[in-house]
Ligand SMILES: Nc1ncnc2c1ncn2[C@@H]1O[C@H](COP(=O)(O)OP(=O)(O)OP(=O)(O)O)[C@@H](O)[C@H]1O
Ligand SMILES: Nc1ncnc2c1ncn2[C@@H]1O[C@H](COP(=O)(O)OP(=O)(O)OP(=O)(O)O)[C@@H](O)[C@H]1O
Ligand code: SF4
Ligand code: SF4
C-alpha cells in the first residue's frame with residue numbers, strides 16, 4: 037500500500053541578502069494511513085518550514101529547491117498553485133503554530149468558520165452553522181453559540197488555538213500537519229483534543245504530522261518520531277524505542293532536559309553551547325561543536341543510517357551500548 | 363538556597379512588604395449590543411448584553427524574590443490576571459498595590475518607573491512583536507530611551523541580551539517574521555529582560571521552546587532571581603515546569619482562585635477536587651501510546667458561570683450546598699488555602 041505521505045530528501049532554502057539559509061536540507065520520512073508521526077527537534081531546526089513545504093506555503097525568498105513530497109504517490113512539489121489550493125483545507129490541512137495565520141482578526145469567528153464549511157461542501161447556511169457549533173464544542177469551548185459571534189481578540193490564547201484546530205478538523209482531511217497545536221492548552225483540554233484526534237485517525241484513517249516540543253504528548257500520541265537538528269532529521273524510529281533508548285547524542289541530551297527528569301529547584305540539564313548559524317554550517321555533523329562524543333571523523337559528511345532494524349540516526353558514534361542493556 | 367526557601371515558604375517576617383498585592387480584583391469584558399441587537403431586544407427577542415467574567419474577586423500577594431506559579435484551564439483568566447498584575451490592563455474592581463501603593467494612583471515619573479519595573483512576556487509572540495521593527499530595535503529601544511545603555515554601547519548591549527536568551531546576535535538586523543516560533547518567543551524574553559525589571563509576568567513564556575532551550579531559559583530566570591532577587595508570576599500549563607520552578611502555586615478555575623499552597627505541598631497534598639483532577643491527568647513521557655480522555659461533565663462558560671462553586675458541574679464530590687453557595691478560600695494548613703465545601 038502506498039503511504040499517505042512520503043517526503044524524500046526535501047530541501048527548502050531561503051535566499052536572503054546575508055546568504056542562503058538552508059532551513060530544511062535533506063529531510064525524509066514516511067507517514068502511513070491513520071498513523072501519527074511526531075516531529076520534534078531544536079527550536080529553529082526547520083519543523084515549521086518542513087510543514088509549509090508540504091502544503092506549498094513557503095514564501096519568497098524561500099523555495100523548495102530539492103526532493104520529493106509524495107502524497108498518495110503524487111509529487112506535490114510538481115503541482116500548480118491552483119491544484120495545491122484545491123488540496124489545501126480539503127484533503128490536507130495545517131494547524132499553524134500561530135493561530136492568527138488561520139484567523140482573520142477583523143472577521144467574526146462565525147463568518148470565518150461558516151465560509152470554510154461552505155467553500156468545500158454544499159450545505160445550507162444553518163447546517164453549516166450547526167457544524168461550526170459542534171466543532172467548537174468538540175474542542176472544549178463552552179457557549180459555542182455565543183462564542184461564534186466573537187472576534188478572535190476576544191478569545192484567550194488557548195481558545196484561539198482551539199478554533200484553529202476546529203477549523204482544520206472540519207473536513208476530516210486525509211492528512212493534518214499540526215504545528216505546536218496544543219502548546220497553550222492545559223492538560224485537561226489537551227486531553228480532550230488528543231482524544232478527538234485519535235478518534236479521527238482510527239475512524240477516518242487521517243494521518244497526522246504532529247510537531248511539538250512536548251515529549252509526553254508525542255509519547256502518548258505518536259507511532260513514530262523524527263528528531264530534527266539544524267535542518268535535518270538526525271534520528272527516527274518507533275516512538276517508544278527512540279524515547280527509551282535514543283541513538284543520537286542530540287536526542288539523548290534533549291530527553292535529559294525534561295524537567296520531570298531533573299531534581300526540583302536545581303538547574304536543569306541543558307545541552308551545552310548554541311545552535312550553529314544555518315548560514316554557515318560546517319561540513320560534517322552539525323551537532324559537532326556541542327557533542328561530547330565528537331571525534332575528528334565527525335567532520336566528514338554523515339548520512340542517516342539504519343543502525344538497528346527500523347531505526348535510523350545520523351551519527352557515527354551513536355549510543356549503541358545502551359541498546360543491549362535491559 | 364534552603365534557608366531562603368524556608369523563609370519564602372514559611373511565614374515571612376511582618377516587615378517584609380509584598381512587592382505586589384491584589385485586593386479584590388475582578389475583570390469583566392462586556393459586549394454591548396449593537397444597533398440590530400438593541401432593536402431585536404426591544405422587539406422582545408431573547409438577546410442580552412454578554413458579559414465575560416474573566417477574573418472574579420482575586421486576592422494575591424507576592425513577596426520580593428518569590429516565584430509564584432499560576433495554573434488553570436484554558437480560558438480561566440490567567441492572561442487577564444497577568445495583564446492586570448503587570449499594570450497594563452485596569453481591573454473592573456479592586457486595587458493593585460505596587461510596593462504598598464495603588465498602581466492606578468501613581469503619576470508621572472513614578473508611574474513610568476513602576477511600568478518599567480514590572481514587565482510581561484506575552485503568551486503570543488507573534489502579536490506582541492512589531493513586524494516592521496528590526497530585532498535590535500525591538501530589544502534595544504526601551505533600554506536606550508531609559509538610559510540603560512548608550513548609543514555607543516547599544517550594539518554590544520543588544521548582543522548580550524540576545525545571547526542570554528539563546529539567540530544568535532548576528533541575526534539582530536532581521537525582522538520577526540524571519541524567525542521560527544521559538545526564536546520569536548526568545549525575542550520577547552530578551553525584550554522584557556533588557557529593561558532590567560524587578561517583577562516579571564511570564565505568560566506561557568517557554569511553551570514554544572524545545573526542552574533543552576527551555577532549560578537554558580529557565581536556568582537564566584533562576585539565576586536572575588538568585589543574583590538580582592527578581593520576582594515572578596509564572597503562568598504555565600506545564601506542571602513539570604511549574605513544579606520545578608515555583609515556590610508557591612496558585613490554581614485558578616473560571617476566574618477564581620480555588621487553591622494555593624507552597625509548591626511541594628500542592629504536588630504532594632492537593633486539596634481542591636479541581637486540582638486533584640488536574641494533577642491526575644498530566645501526561646508523562648513514560649506513558650506510551652495511550653487513549654486520551656475527553657472531558658467528563660460540562661465545561662462551564664465564563665459568559666454564564668454556574669452558581670455556587672464553579673466546579674460543581676464537573677466535580678465528583680458535589681453536593682447540594684455546592685450548587686448554591688460560593689465556597690470561601692480558607693486556610694486548611696499553614697500557607698495552604700483551598701475553596702471547597704468539603705473542608706467544612
Ligand atoms: N523568511 C525567512 N527568512 C530567513 N530565515 C528564515 C525565514 N523563515 C524561517 N527562517 C529560518 O529557518 C529556520 C527554520 O525555521 P522553522 O520555523 O522551520 O523552525 P522550527 O523548527 O519550526 O522552530 P520552532 O520550534 O522554534 O518553531 C530558522 O532558523 C529560521 O530562522
Ligand atoms: N479583550 C477581550 N474581550 C472579551 N473577552 C475577553 C478579552 N480578553 C479575554 N477575554 C475572555 O476572558 C476569558 C479569560 O481569558 P484569558 O486570556 O485571561 O484566559 P487564559 O486563562 O489566559 O487562557 P489560555 O490558557 O487559553 O491562554 C476568556 O473567556 C476570554 O474569552
Ligand atoms: S556524528 Fe559525531 S559529532 Fe555528530 S552526533 Fe555523532 S558523535 Fe556527535
Ligand atoms: S465545593 Fe463542592 S463542587 Fe466545589 S469542589 Fe468542593 S465538593 Fe466540589
Ligand SMILES: [Mg+2]
Nearest residue numbers: 084133542543
Ligand atoms: Mg515552528
Ligand SMILES: [Mg+2]
Nearest residue numbers: 192193441485
Ligand atoms: Mg492565556
